[in-house]
């Protein structure tokens with residue numbers, strides 16, 4: 286039967302009335318070989334509204350790299366013409382962002398509620414934090430470290446066998462709202478901890494000797510916004526009087542070389558550092574908690590995507606951390622563990638040289654507080670799906686990442702300070 290096209294279009298439009306539909310939006314990858322190419326990309330970014338995926342902003346583009354960015358449907362032709370006229374080599378990574386957004390939900394799990402192999406919305410994750418603590422009272426307890434800009438509780442799960450004066454590893458997920466694989470990992474970690482405690486030697490020893498603090502979603506307001514309104518949102522959702530754009534990049538908001546490099550002072554930028562360091566309630570809640578527990582927290586791990594990288598300080602400058610050699614060896618061993626499962630290749634090293642300069646990050650801040658083992662994970666993939674990693678990859682991604690995290694935690698147990 287022929288269905289009038291206009292009715293189909295109307296039905297599709299109404300199904301997505303709650304947000305941008307991204308129909309016809311594309312993700313490009315451009316090869317940047319020299320300074321001229323860098324300048325051309327800056328020119329393009331100032332003329333058109335471009336959503337940078339990797340690096341995070343035009344200012345962070347450097348020669349001999351590739352740049353991934355998302356272009357709205359109405360700008361696609363202009364951007365393609367610009368790239369061709371200037372002989373910039375490019376490929377289209379995602380030809381229709383809307384199709385890729387729908388294709389993320391390819392899990393075969395038929396569960397309607399919480400699932401470890403699906404992306405869960407905040408409401409589902411919040412209920413899960415309560416349930417997993419209730420079901421495992423000897424291993425998991427839930428608290429709140431503060432509230433978000435929009436007033437939501439920032440739940441923290443403490444995972445470990447109860448014992449006094451234990452050292453701890455802090456892990457957070459969901460800094461950047463659109464990096465959905467990140468919260469999926471925090472949930473996976475807690476599940477595996479309770480499932481394998483008393484069964485598997487390494488996890489049992491870790492939970493006997495350490496506490497893990499797991500913050501499943503740091504930027505809850507932003508995460509909700511990616512589900513309800515705009516899938517590609519990155520920042521928090523805070524407002525300032527007299528400023529029309531919302532949100533601060535939480536990973537530019539920490540007091541570590543704050544806003545000096547690779548961050549923007551423009552409120553509309555996706556890498557906006559905020560009006561002051563720790564301006565965001567979420568940042569303040571996290572730094573307060575860590576400062577209060579500094580004597581026990583021995584490692585800090587923050588989970589992002591995408592790029593397949595394991596980074597350690599510094600990102601705010603090219604200086605190297607005091608224990609650079611140790612962190613380098615530990616990162617190398619951790620990525621080898623990670624690769625042992627599915628062959629996924631990670632690069633590793635100090636943030637500034639391995640990825641790019643970016644001031645105000647939580648890993649640098651934690652390190653400068655005296656936490657010697659501070660790492661940023663950039664999970665799968667390397668750009669094929671980018672932030673739209675299909676649910677069918679959650680399991681493999683979380684399994685391999687867990688190996689690296691356990692390796693780092695075991696090292697910490699053996700190198701207490």
Ligand SMILES: [Zn+2]
Pocket residue numbers: 460461464536589590
């Ligand atoms: Zn991120």
